[in-house]
Amino acid sequence: MAVGSSAAPSPVRGKRRLWDRLYPTLSIAIPFLVIAVFTLYPVLYAVRTSFYQYILTKPKVHPFVGLRNYQEVISNYYFTNSLTNTAIYTVAVVISVLIFGMVVALLLNTKVLFSHPLRIVILLPWAIPAVVAGLMWKWMLNSDFGLFNGFLYSLGLIRDYIPFFANPTLAKLSLIVAYVWKEGPLVAIFFVAGLQLIPNELYEAARIDGGGGWRLFRYVTLPLLRPIILIVMVYETMTAILVFDLIYVLTGGGPGDATAMISWFAYAEIFKFLNLGHGLALAIIIALITLALIILYLRLLHTEDTVS
């Protein structure tokens, strides 16, 4: 009797086995559902909508147009213009932010006074929201009462205040400066972390072999920082291509279309020209460009790892 009853599975054990079987599935299903609802569905919906004519002021008419939205945006003058602007801007800010970050990191890595608290303080610009940073620069570069103009004027370097945002070249430069100010500190901290991982023995050995300043940097520091440089390049390239908030606050894409980047073009198509189909087609194109660049960088990173 007792034996018979012990042979039957206890309800507690049965529940436990069921839970053990379900647990892995549930663990995957819940995050999958969250990602599906908040990422996959919007992306798929955007892809689907990009194949329809979707003009916001014609809410009841959405005919299927295939690839026409893509064809129309790509053949548009503003696409070529904004793509060129984005390419110039991206190359300029990635190079500038790498140089800025490296110089600051090398300074912070020396044993100067207050270098430890400085590492924290320097992160402040990065911690400030982009819109606030944009507003700060807008005030600083204002053509009537800007701090920067006042500074240049007091030094006697300019006779009249410079309208930075009204000149196509200066407007582009202003955007680059504001971006580097905002993003540079984070890059510097990445590089500081990388510099601290380089064993001192390598520098000592190099010095014994007669290496000094630039050669140490060229043959020891730079090669060992290359993986971090690549990671920073991936991140900064993506951020630069997708930049929107700084443009929105600082230049509004102007003057003319001098600072209209590809992300601004997508915004303008949706919110100014009210063409959701065009805007989403552009968003998909931007995503594909970014994806292609990430793959390229990752391949470079992979090659780097293999060589290492």
Add this chain to the structure above:
Amino acid sequence: MDFVTWDYGADKIADNIKNFQAANSDITINHKGYGWLDYPETLVGLFASGGEPELLYSSDHWLQQWAAAGWLEPLDEHCPNIATYNQELAPYAQQGMTYDGKTYGLSYYADTMDFAYNEALLKQAGFDKAPETWEDVYTMSKALKEQGINEYPIIMAWSQKEGAFPEAFISMVYSQHEGNNALFDADLNPVFNQPGSAASEVLDWLKKAYDEGLLDPASLTTAEIDQVNSMKAGQHTFTIFPQYNMAEVNKEGTGDYAGQFKIALMPGKSHNTVGYVRFYAMTPKAVAEGKVEAVCKFMDYFGGKTNGNYEVVKRWAVENGLGFAQLPLFDDPDVVEAFGKWGDVPTIKQQAELARAKEGLTPWFGTWDVYARAEIHKAILGEQTTQQALDNMAAKWEELKAQG
């Protein structure tokens, strides 16, 4: 009911709402304000997502687009007093609130784009008379610059986000053109890009003024508030802005030049200008939710008559210097007295009589105008010729017109 406005005079709006609710205890108004520079985009977002209010501010600029999309409800189909109010409106304002033969709004404010100048600085440069043509403005500006009175004698608020940018540009075109069809013919075909057109002359003039350092380069990034402040500071002598700014620049104690700012008829061949209207509008949501009666009471109070008077419109005019479309108010002693403090009432009235609604008010006007702003910038900056800019604007118009 939800009531959405742009962020002008929020305190006064709140006070007017309080007074309205005191007189209509069964109606509650939830007011929400959005930034003027992003107002159309914000509202389109609300309409597209189904989050629109029952009541809102709108403008002749967007009416056609919003009404064609079915986002606004014709007022004259629901509120019986609208037809009576229409009889007392300036024609440009009535035209600006009409789509497909129906009235979609009741005006709280209507104004003209005016040419304003600093009389003290002009006298300092040796001129006793206001400019009458654009050539006069050019000559006087040269003198002001050469004498070191202003680095840049002319300022415009032509930031691409500034809603009054196209209105100021079109005012210049109207003033340089005799009669109608300055921009489009009767079939809405563009004529502004024809060689020798008023638009072509104006754009060439602007380019010359920019190249010779008469037009402040910062104009291309300046919004209305900065424009008004720099005029008050005496940095510039000439500008074009909505007339209500005259009350602000001439307000006692706000600057060294308060009281010195005057309005001249828009320089040019005809002195015509743009008259525009901003108004209260109702959405279909109010009808669907059975709030039409409350909306009509709201309209009567805010844009119509209470005790036989346009009380709220008059309050905006007297206390804030806002223009109006309700013609009887021009004879109201309180309004005449208030306007006389900052302006020359006969000139204001004369300019109002020369005002015309914007040509080409169609469902695609708002989209075209956004495109046109960048093209005008590029022409002024010399990134393309003025003719190229006008041709591009015409091509965009044709494209949008074909889409309907």
